Amino acid sequence: DIQMTQSPSTLSASVGDRVTITCRASQIINSWLAWYQQKPGKAPKLLIYDASSLESGVPSRFSGSGSGTGFTLTISSLQPDDFATYYCQQYNSYPSTFGQGTKVEIK
């Protein structure tokens, strides 16, 4: 199975900060990677698919990059609504796997 490792596990930041979250795969997954945002008590929301494609309706301050085994999610200017937990997911092969999550907290 492909292991997905996110870093950091927790990130403290302020409104307006540029935030970067990293996801590393244990095997090459090409660009078959998605990023999700989850708020407490809610279902995950798709932000980025195919490593760098922005899902419809998602603000342009979110961007994704990478291929192979290394990927990043960047929030260019953190907004109050962005404080949440973020997960990466590989869908290169089954079983699909998620990273352990990165919680973005208010500094």
Added chain:
Amino acid sequence: QVQLVESGGGVVQPGRSLRLSCAASGFAFSSYGMHWVRQAPGKGLEWVAVISYDGRDEYYADSVTGRFTISRDNSNNTLYLQTNSLRAEDTAVYYCAKEERILGATSLDCWGQGTLVTVSP
């Protein structure tokens, strides 16, 4: 609009079974693969299973293989997850999710609100 509504969760004793359902609407259900993803209390997301659009192909996480079965009824736009031999570690909110694309590798673009399964004596 796309809507996924899970049901069937509850409190169940270890070793017993439960069938979860996911009612889909607002899209061509029979054209999309569907997934189950779960989340234990206070923990991260864990992918559970997937079924192809026509029900011919299924894949499972190692943790549920041999105990859980995913299925679908395209005539009634409903996805199922039969969970057998439940264990305490199966306690989680179970989400159904729709694939974003009809063909090929794909992310999950729509999720239900989840149904809670609690396995307890």
